[in-house]
Amino acid sequence: MDDFDAMAAAAHEAGMKVIVDIVPNHTSDGHVWFQEALAAEPGSPARDRYIFRDGLGEHGELPPNDWQSIFGGGAWERVSDGQWYLHMFAKEQPDLNWKNPEVHEEFKWTLRFWSDHGADGFRIDVAHGLAKDLDSAPLTELALRGNPLEGLCHDGTNPLWDRPEVHDIYREWREVFNEYDPPRFAVGEAWVVPEHQHLYASEEELGQVFNFEFAKADWFAEDFRTAIREGLESAEESGSTTTWVMSNHDVVRHASRYGLPQVKTQWYHQLADAWLLRSGSNFIEDRELGTRRARAAIMMELGLPGSVYVYQGEELGLFEVADIPWDRLEDPTPFRTDHGRTAKGRDGCRVPLPWSAADTPTPAPWDAKFGTGASFGFSPATRPDGTPAADPHLPQPLWYKDFAADVEDSDPDSMLNLYRRAIAFRQRMLTPTGDTSIRWIGESEFGDKAGQVVAYSRVSADEGGDRFASITNFGPDPVELPAGEIIFASEPISGFILPADTTVWMMI
Structure with missing residues (x-):
């Protein structure tokens, strides 16, 4: 704890906030609670902290139902006395029983503990989990798992995810967050349909959730237009600010995604997973194109109102490491999915960063x-x-x-310095206004090319009253820009012609 306290103090001295990642859906199987549960009798208070059930079959040798783990394989693990415990992720991660009041009190204690040690807020892992309808009829593996980005965008009908009861938990937590001055911040990782995001993001609950619509979007203007519109509408409904996320620790890095063949969004991540499975050998990864699009995307994103979450390494323009040998993988997914080697997992976006x-x-x-x-x-x-x-x-x-990082630091045109320049402008000219609305720029300015452009304007802190505009050309053709002052672009441009796969910022 001394190390954490020193880190928090140094961060606060530097004007930074400290966010702690908390995982309320499950514990480690090495946690003292779970060790007590294993040593206790069936039906004991120690076991009731988790989800233990008797098995089916003559001797209880079959799992209680056919629920499947997110990482592949069955979601039930048998213990020495014959009972089974639920683990929606790895078997080393037993699910907690959120119907048990003791679990509620323990987590409120945990939130206060880290807050008292200088945590300014919390990232809530698997925020749409926790509450479960254990009396529901078993579902098929496809219905329970689905695609990591689409099957898991839940709508409250699944017995395991996005249950209405989960909101009671977060209303309790909000009371804890509000005990502090300023109130502690929270953001939820909730893979739910856009129309449910506002429930988690309301002022009575977490206050903010990750909006993963950018992470699900292929490189098509309409996909991003829809994501922006839905994100802003959800934020308005919740009274919160929206968030923007292009990559995280669970998806292929977007500099690689944007360099792969472009397909309909609903199939995009299946293509990326197939590319990973074959260690990048079955589709050509156009890294030059992926980088160009990643540069355009970050400028489009940073111009928007709301919170932008940057996944470590994207500021360096890192690509997915698709060809990690199988025997060097750490993610449990490859080893639990359909007897192994039918999914490569997520390690390719988690490789430690290059600093020097x-x-x-x-x-x-x-x-x-x-x-x-x-x-x-x-x-x-x-x-x-x-x-x-x-x-x-x-x-x-x-x-x-x-x-x-040291190579990019010295290159004025690097991805790292593009991020720095764009973030500095955002902090100086956009954030101080407090404005959370945009005005779409469309057909009247771009004519028949409007369908390939995502363009919007916002109130800026410009003393002359000019509006800030972000214009992204998804291609394939160049487009003519409206009149105004060009601030800078993601790629060199000539005059007022915006090339494909490029974003420009202007004052208009």
Whole structure:
């Protein structure tokens, strides 16, 4: 705790806030509560903190029902006395029983504990989980799991996700958050349909949820227009501010997604998963195109009202590491899904970041495309006693050298410096207005090219009263820009002609 306290104090001194990730759906199987449950009798108070059930079959040898884990395989694990416990994720992550008042009180204590130690807020993992209808009829694997981005955007009809009872929990938590001055911040990871997001984001509950519509969108103007419109409408309904997320720890990095073949959005992530499964060998990843689109996307995103969440590494323009050898993977998904090797999992977006090109590793003997020894400054290459340190938990590709933070820091045209420049403008010219509305710019300005453009304007802090405008051309054709003053663009432009896959910011 001394380390955390020192970190929180240093962050606050630097003007930064500290957000703690909290996982209320489950604990570790090493948690003292679960160890007590294993040692206790069936029906005991210790077991009632979790979801234990008797099995089916003559001797209870069959699981209580056919519920499936998100990571693949059955969601029930048998213990030595014959009972089964529920784990909607890995078997090492037993689900808590949120019908038990003791669980409620423990988490309120936990929220206060971290708040008292300097946490300014919380990210709520799997916020749409927790409450479960355990009396529901069993469902098929397809109905329970579905696509990670679409089957899990729930609408409250599933017995395991987005249950109405979960909102009672977050109303309790809001009372805890409001005990502090200022009230503690919260944002929920809730894979729910857009029309349910406002429930989690209301002032009486968490106050904000991740809006994953950008993470689900293919590189089509209409997809992003719809995501922006729905996000702003949901925020208005909840009285909160919306959020924008292009990548996170569960999806293929968007610089890679945008460089893959473009398909209908409902099939987009199936294509990306198939590409991962074959270690990137079945579809061509156009990295130049992916980078160009990622640069355009961040400017479009940072011009919007609301909170922008940047996933670590996207500011460097990192691509998915699709070719991690199977025996080096850490994600449980590849090893639990249909007997293994039918899904590559999420490790490709979780590889440790490259900080220093001077600390480039040597080619690994098991695969010369990856490094060993050094780790691009992620961790020391040697232990205090001088012996070689272990490699990072996931292997880093040698192409990381070109994306190291110190390399991009010195390149004025790098992705890192584009992020810095755009964020600085946003803080100076957009955030101070407090305005959360946009005005769409459409057919009257772009004519028959309007369908390939996402363009909007906002009130700015400009002393002359000019409006800020963000214009993104999704292509394929160049478009003529309206009259105004060009601030800067994601790519070099000539005159008032905006090329494909480019965003420009203007004052109009």
